[in-house]
Amino acid sequence: MKRAFLLFSLLASMTVAGFSQQFDPSKLSVGGNFSLQFGDYTVVGISPQVGYDFSKYLTAGAGFGYTYFKDKHYDYKWNNSYLSFDVFGRFYPVEYLVISVQPEISRMWQNIKYNDGMEFSESKFVPSFLIGGGVRLGGMMAMIQYDVVQDKNSPYGDNIFYSVGYTFRF
Numbered sequence: 001m002k003r004a005f006l007l008f009s010l011l012a013s014m015t016v017a018g019f020s021q022q023f024d025p026s027k028l029s030v031g032g033n034f035s036l037q038f039g040d041y042t043v044v045g046i047s048p049q050v051g052y053d054f055s056k057y058l059t060a061g062a063g064f065g066y067t068y069f070k071d072k073h074y075d076y077k078w079n080n081s082y083l084s085f086d087v088f089g090r091f092y093p094v095e096y097l098v099i100s101v102q103p104e105i106s107r108m109w110q111n112i113k114y115n116d117g118m119e120f121s122e123s124k125f126v127p128s129f130l131i132g133g134g135v136r137l138g139g140m141m142a143m144i145q146y147d148v149v150q151d152k153n154s155p156y157g158d159n160i161f162y163s164v165g166y167t168f169r170f
Contacts, residue, residue, distance in 0.1 A: 027053040031139075031167035032063055042070040049088065051167070059090045067155055076114045082106040082126070082155045098141055102130040108153050126153045132163075139167045 028050065035045035047065030054060060063086050070079040086104035093099065105127055112120040132145030142164045147156040 025170055028170050029053065029059065029061070029167045030170075031165050033065070033163060033165055035067065040072045042068075044068045047084070047086075049086070051088070051090070057092050059092075060088065062087045069155070075116075076112055078112045079110070080153075080155070081109045084128075084155075092136065096135050096137065097133065098136045098143065099133045100131070100143060100145070102128075102145075104128040104130065106155060108155075110153070124153065126151050126155070128154050128156060130156065139169065141165050141167065 029052070030048065030050055032048040033045065034047075035043050037043040045065060045067030047063055047067070049061055049063030051059045051061030065082070065084045065086070067082045067084070068079070069081075071077070084104050084106035086102050088100065088102040091099045105125060108122070108124055108126045110120075110122045127149050128147045128151065129149045130145045130147055132143045134141060134143030142162065144160055144162050145156075146160050147154050147158075150158055
């Protein structure tokens with residue numbers, strides 16, 4: 001038993017040492033999205049992401065976010081909050097093009113207040129799977145994306161949408 005433990009410990013330390021020699025901090029990137037819209041329909045959101053360039057063609061990473069929506073109608077007020085976690089992969093087939101996939105899970109809290117005093121609240125997990133493509137110029141990316149899951153409570157709706165973001169490299 002001791003020999004097996006020592007052998008496992010030796011192999012584990014060699015694996016960690018091998019990875020630390022391969023890990024290059026200059027391949028890390030930080031980016032994400034920031035949303036602001038005010039009026040009868042209000043949106044406030046922030047979604048930072050951290051990625052790693054595995055090659056000049058592939059970046060993968062993870063992120064989290066918070067988004068708040070509020071909408072005022074003549075007979076009710078509606079608001080949603082989403083706390084989300086995502087993983088993403090971006091493929092760069094040529095220098096200026098990007099293809100993206102991003103599975104995401106969000107926790108949604110929804111509240112609807114009607115003028116007659118009725119109130120409805122709901123809390124649930126909402127899946128999303130974004131696919132898209134666009135252009136990349138330096139650290140800036142502009143993409144057209146679509147949520148293929150099409151959950152009725154998705155923060156992305158049921159239409160194609162655009163996003164613009166910036167990535168900072170170390």
